[in-house]
Structures are given as C-alpha cells and as structure tokens.
Amino acid sequence: MAFSHCVKAQTIKDTAFEKKKLSKTTIDFAFSYYNQDGNNSAVTGGIGTEKLSVYATDLTISHQFKKLNTFSLNAGLDIISSASTDKIDYRVSSASYQDQHFHADVNFQRQLKKTDLKISGSLGMAFESDYAAVPLSLSFNYTEPSKMRTYQLGFSCSMDDLRWGRFDNEHPGDKLQLVYPEELRYKDWYDVKKRNTYTIKAGFTQVLTKKMTLGIFPEFIYQKGLLATPFHRVYFNDNSLRVENLPKQRFKFPIALKLNAFLGSRFILKTQYSFYTDNFGIIANAVEAEGALKIVPQFTMATFFRFYHQSGSDYFKPYKEHQTDEEFYTSDYDLSRFNTYKAGLSLKIFPISKKQKKAFFENILLRYSFYYRSNNLHAHIMSFAFSFAAENKK
Amino acid sequence: MKFLKTAVYIISLIFLTASCHTVKPYQRVYLNDPEMQMGNDVAGRYEERVQDIREGAYPAGSATKSGSCGCN
Numbered sequence: 001m002a003f004s005h006c007v008k009a010q011t012i013k014d015t016a017f018e019k020k021k022l023s024k025t026t027i028d029f030a031f032s033y034y035n036q037d038g039n040n041s042a043v044t045g046g047i048g049t050e051k052l053s054v055y056a057t058d059l060t061i062s063h064q065f066k067k068l069n070t071f072s073l074n075a076g077l078d079i080i081s082s083a084s085t086d087k088i089d090y091r092v093s094s095a096s097y098q099d100q101h102f103h104a105d106v107n108f109q110r111q112l113k114k115t116d117l118k119i120s121g122s123l124g125m126a127f128e129s130d131y132a133a134v135p136l137s138l139s140f141n142y143t144e145p146s147k148m149r150t151y152q153l154g155f156s157c158s159m160d161d162l163r164w165g166r167f168d169n170e171h172p173g174d175k176l177q178l179v180y181p182e183e184l185r186y187k188d189w190y191d192v193k194k195r196n197t198y199t200i201k202a203g204f205t206q207v208l209t210k211k212m213t214l215g216i217f218p219e220f221i222y223q224k225g226l227l228a229t230p231f232h233r234v235y236f237n238d239n240s241l242r243v244e245n246l247p248k249q250r251f252k253f254p255i256a257l258k259l260n261a262f263l264g265s266r267f268i269l270k271t272q273y274s275f276y277t278d279n280f281g282i283i284a285n286a287v288e289a290e291g292a293l294k295i296v297p298q299f300t301m302a303t304f305f306r307f308y309h310q311s312g313s314d315y316f317k318p319y320k321e322h323q324t325d326e327e328f329y330t331s332d333y334d335l336s337r338f339n340t341y342k343a344g345l346s347l348k349i350f351p352i353s354k355k356q357k358k359a360f361f362e363n364i365l366l367r368y369s370f371y372y373r374s375n376n377l378h379a380h381i382m383s384f385a386f387s388f389a390a391e392n393k394k
Numbered sequence: 395m396k397f398l399k400t401a402v403y404i405i406s407l408i409f410l411t412a413s414c415h416t417v418k419p420y421q422r423v424y425l426n427d428p429e430m431q432m433g434n435d436v437a438g439r440y441e442e443r444v445q446d447i448r449e450g451a452y453p454a455g456s457a458t459k460s461g462s463c464g465c466n
Contacts, residue, residue: 030436034444056440146416203455205432210421215432217455254454258432262424270429276451284451292429300429310450335450342445346437350428363428367437373448381444383437 023392026362028060030385038333038377041084042244043181045233046319046331050377051083068111074124075104088231089182101128105135116143130164130179130231139201152203160195162226178230180243189243195225211262221252234329235320244330246315252278268292280335281314300348304369305341312337333375344369344381362387433457 038050055078062072078101086097105124111117118141126133139154163176178193198221205215225248232244254276261269269291276284285308292302313335315328322329346367351360364386371379417425424430434442434456442456 028436030440032437032440058436058440147419147422148416203432207415207417207425209415210417211424213425213430213432215455217432219452219454221452252452254452256453256455258455260430260432262427262430265424268427268429272455274451274454276454278450280450282450284449286451294429302429308445308449308451313450334448340445340449342441348435365435365437367435369441371444371448377448379444379448381441383440385436 022065024064025390026060026062026064027388028058028062028385029388030056030058030383032056032058032381032383034379034381036377036379038373038375040333040375040377041087042229042232042330042332042334043084043087045235045241046333048087049083053081055079068113070107070109070120072107072109073104074107075102077102085231088179099129101131102126116145117141127166129166131160131162132166133158133160135159148207150203150205152201154199154201154203156197156199156201158197160197160225161193162195162230163193180230181233184233184241184243189245190226190228190230192226192248195223195227198222213260215258215260216255217258218255219253221250221254223250223252224248228330229332232330232332234322234331236322236324236329237320238324239320240324242329244332245328246330247280247328250278250280252276266294268294276310282310282312282335284308284310298350298352300350302346302348303344304346305343308340308342310338333373333377336375339374340371342369342371358393359388359390362389 032054034052034054034056036050036052039048040046041048041050056076057078058074058076060072060074062070064070080099080101081097082099083097085099103124103126105122107120107122109118109120112119119139120141121138122136124133124135126135135156135158137154137156139152141150141152143150161176162178164179165176178188178190180189200220201217202219203215203217205213207213227248227250228244228246230243234242234244236242254274256272256274258270258272260271263269269289271290272286272288274284274286274288276282276286286306288304288306290302290304292300294300313330315326315330316333316335316337317329317331318336319331322331344367346365349364350362351364365384367381367383367385369381371381432455439457442453446453446456
C-alpha cells in the first residue's frame with residue numbers, strides 16, 4: 001500500500017514538474033579504423049596479399065518534432081587502401097589501390113497517435129569506384145500497450161550497378177564498364193552488369209521477467225543479377241585463367257535469437273545465436289556473448305567474444321583446384337569453409353546532469369576488436385563514437 | 395529440419411513464459427537500460443558490416459544495409 005502511494009506521488013510529481021519536450025536534435029558521429037592482413041586474395045585467384053586499411057566516418061543528424069515525428073539524415077565516407085585490388089592490373093599503386101565509399105540516406109519515422117505503431121521509410125545512395133547503389137526501405141514497429149512484446153516488419157530493396165569508372169581521374173570521359181583483370185579484358189565475361197537485392201526482415205521481442213528480454217529475428221533475402229565480382233581471377237587445374245562466375249540468383253535465410261539479462265544490478269549479459277543458410281551451399285552458425293559491467297551509472301565497461309563457423313560454398317575451390325568443366329567457380333575465401341573468432345573491449349561514458357542542460361553529450365564510446373579467420377586472415381577494428389543532443393523544452 | 399523443430403520449441407516456450415509474467419511500468423528500470431536494447435551501437439554495427447563482407451553469411455537482426463560491394 002505504502003509502495004503504491006509512493007508510485008502515485010511519483011506520477012503526480014512527473015506530471016506537475018517535468019518540462020514538456022517540444023523537439024530534440026541528436027548528432028551521432030562515429031569514426032572507425034579497420035586494418036586487415038591475410039594471404040588469400042580473390043583478385044589473384046586465392047593467393048596473394050589481402051592487406052587492407054579502411055578509415056570510415058559516419059554522421060547522423062536526427063530531429064524529433066511534435067513528439068511523434070523523427071526526420072534523420074545520415075552520411076559517411078570511407079577511405080580504402082587495398083593491396084589486393086591494386087593487383088587488378090600490374091601497375092603497383094595504380095588507381096585501383098585507393099578507393100572511396102560514400103553513402104547517404106534520408107529517413108522519416110512517424111508514430112501513430114493512438115497506438116504505439118512506428119512507420120518509417122528511407123531512401124539512400126552509395127558510391128564506390130566500382131559500385132553504385134540506391135537502397136530504399138519501409139518498416140513497421142509495433143509495441144503492445146503492456147510493453148511486454150514488440151513486433152517488427154521491414155521491407156528493403158537495393159538496386160546496384162557494378163560498373164567501374166565513377167572516380168577515375170586518369171581516364172575522364174570514359175564510359176562506365178565492368179573492369180576485369182588486366183589480362184582478361186579481351187572479351188565481356190558477363191551479360192548483366194547490375195544486381196537487385198530484396199529483403200524481408202521480421203522481429204519479435206518478448207519481456208520474460210523484469211530483468212530479461214528475448215528476441216527472434218528471421219529474415220529472407222533474394223538477390224538477382226551479377227553476383228560475381230568481375231575482377232576476381234580463378235586459376236584452373238590445367239593452368240588456364242578465367243573471371244569468377246557465380247549463379248545469377250541467391251536466396252539467403254538468416255535467423256538470430258538474442259537473450260539479454262541483468263544479473264544482479266550492475267552486470268548485463270547479452271547472448272546471441274545465429275543460423276544462416278543459402279542456395280550457394282553455405283550453412284553457418286554463430287554464438288556471441290557480451291558481458292557489460294556498470295562500474296558507476298555513468299561508466300560501462302564491456303568485453304565480448306564471438307565464434308562463427310561456416311561450411312564452404314559448393315562453388316569454392318582454392319588456387320588451381322577447379323576443373324575446367326565446372327559451370328560456377330570462385331577462389332574467394334570469403335565463401336570457403338572456416339571458423340572466425342572475435343574478441344574485444346568497449347567503454348561507454350554517459351555524462352551526468354543532462355536534466356539541467358539544453359545541450360549535452362548522451363554517450364561517448366570507445367571500442368576495440370580483434371578478428372581472426374582460420375585461414376590466417378586477421379584484422380583490428382577500432383571505433384570512436386559520440387552522441388550529442390539538444391532539447392527544446394517549455 | 396532439426397533446426398526448424400528447435401525454433402518451434404523456442405517460440406512455443408516464449409509464448410508459454412509470456413503468459414506467466416507482466417512487468418509493471420515502475421519495474422522497467424532494468425529493461426529500459428540502454429545496454430538491454432536488442433540493437434547494436436554504432437561501433438557494433440560497423441563490425442556487423444565487416445562480418446557481412448568477410449563471411450559468407452548475412453547477419454540477421456542487424457542494421458547492416460546494402461550499398462558496398464565489399465570486394466576489397
């Protein structure tokens with residue numbers, strides 16, 4: 001009884017003294033550095049350096065207004081230095097050594113007034129020297145009045161063009177075309193130059209107890225068009241050489257189960273199991289666990305580990321092991337049989353006294369991961385991010 | 395087939411468990427914690443994108459978007 005009075009008093013207090021939030025603008029910025037090395041590049045037929053560095057930036061500006069609407073703009077630029085794509089031709093440090101990936105999209109989300117249903121749509125674009133994409137999406141997110149369950153459904157589509165030459169300063173005015181390895185440019189290897197990807201995403205979360213939530217996320221993806229990479233070489237067992245060839249359709253079925261739980265009042269355990277299968281013959285399983293400790297309310301430290309196993313694609317064989325009578329062939333080790341291991345550490349700061357300020361940092365994040373693939377590819381990933389918000393209250 | 399059976403068992407378990415508990419709004423302090431949300435933070439999402447490129451599988455339940463060939 002005393003407790004219910006306490007809750008009632010709290011509700012009255014909130015209603016009486018809380019300032020009404022009219023709008024909120026949030027700026028999210030992230031910088032990531034990715035450094036990889038390995039010795040199974042698909043550009044050189046499954047042998048050769050995979051040295052790669054990527055400097056990635058990402059900026060999102062979101063504006064929430066009239067409580068129910070959120071408009072956001074997202075843009076990012078990645079600077080890529082790749083030793084393997086440098087081997088498309090035989091000139092060292094030629095134009096194919098450096099690349100840029102630019103992406104931008106706009107998103108609008110509207111929450112319905114009488115029910116907790118959020119509808120959002122987005123339209124974007126992405127460019128690389130050998131790639132242009134126009135992704136669009138529509139999604140629905142419903143939360144039951146009891147807030148015990150949420151349901152998500154999303155549809156997305158991406159129209160991609162794999163022709164090269166958008167940022168080619170050496171040959172301005174040249175028309176866009178697929179770029180094959182230098183010694184294989186005597187003919188057109190593919191009759192399609194584009195691909196479309198259609199995705200249906202679903203999601204369901206269930207509160208199990210006041211400290212535990214479960215989520216299930218099945219998806220279905222259909223790709224059609226050019227699914228091979230034009231500058232990937234394949235060497236056959238008779239020493240002949242061709243460009244990689246893969247089927248023109250791919251069906252993917254991934255599903256993830258996630259369980260998040262507070263153990264005690266300071267330790268959070270996040271676990272995930274994922275399963276994946278597709279018509280290329282890949283079957284994959286992954287388990288992931290993250291333990292986060294709230295040292296003080298404003299500071300969280302987390303460690304995480306992930307193990308992943310995939311069976312190889314039916315179309316993969318290493319350097320000089322393909323037969324010449326095979327219809328589809330690749331020596332891209334991303335499609336081979338392997339295990340991967342990822343481990344790392346993250347630190348999050350939630351600065352205090354935001355209630356007193358109109359503009360404040362919501363969080364600051366530092367994260368490091370080490371990634372190892374059982375064919376000796378290894379990578380370091382470092383990220384720094386912050387979220388800054390400004391509220392207009394009356 | 396074995397996987398589908400397991401999935402059906404898990405989903406059934408969710409619904410059975412769901413009918414037992416209702417968490418009141420004032421008991422949601424742990425559930426509302428940012429660390430308890432299902433989605434990844436921006437750094438985690440970047441790593442999901444790396445995994446999507448370096449592995450044959452697509453990560454379900456992620457915010458990974460198309461718009462990169464991942465061919466480097």
